[in-house]
Amino acid sequence: MSKDYYKKLGENKKARFNYHIEDSLECGMELKGSEVKSLKSGKFSFGDAYVRITNNQLWLIGLHITPYSFGTIENHEPTRKRKLLAHSREINQLRRKTEERGYTLVPLSIYIKNGLIKIQIGLAKGKKRHDKRAVIKDRDIKRDLARELKK
Template sequence: MAKQNDIKVIGENKRARFDYLIEDTLECGIELKGSEVKSVKEGRVSFGDAYVRVKNDELWLMGLHITPYSHATIENHDPLRPRKLLAHAEEIHQLRRKTEERGYTLVPLRFYVKRGLVKVLVGIAKGKKKHEKREAIKERDIKREMDRELRRY
């Protein structure tokens, strides 16, 4: 297992944790071109609308925007192209079964560099209802108030 300091977090999808109930996670590699790797390591990634689709027994990351690298040549990559995720066949099969159930989807939760390789943490998620989101906001506010009171005394 890698130590915590071996991992450099590039971006985290906080919106996904608010909109979805995350049931399980899976670490995947991502197939990138050279200029994309440099852009990702600079943190020039936007994945608010990104999702993962299982197609032909492969995982595909859709809707991820990687800004073109500024020092690359004219033949730069397409910022919104679908990118293949790398995982074992059995893991992909389990994800396919889970997403075929009603209400489940796959969302990217975190991008990070681990031992020089760009990784994606994919979550199996179920959408939250509006009242569940309100309860989460209420609980967060209550916790914040309690922390303030404890610091005061």
């Protein structure tokens, strides 16, 4: 049995701060060649990216992939909608949860797995302001504790 090749290209830290992630799903992405080159060189940003389900298909909206610097006039549009590849049964489960319970779909990370670019999307519910404050407070306490232990 061979080991899977895995390289993380980027992570959406803002999503984990703003949302409670209930469940996650790995999807493929339909990309152009210049987009693949830009992603592999790390020239992308999640910004306010989200996933929408339309006509039984997953669409990634708002992900900014910088045009490839060595590309031609045929370079891609930076913020175009990108189709995500998943099984129809998984899409149906996600649709049911987002319609009934008020969840949203957000991209969590982009990585290379066995030579293919994959994206991990999460089924998320928004955090309240007091939840975010608690996260900040815990992070500050851990940082201060690490500083004290270092001395």
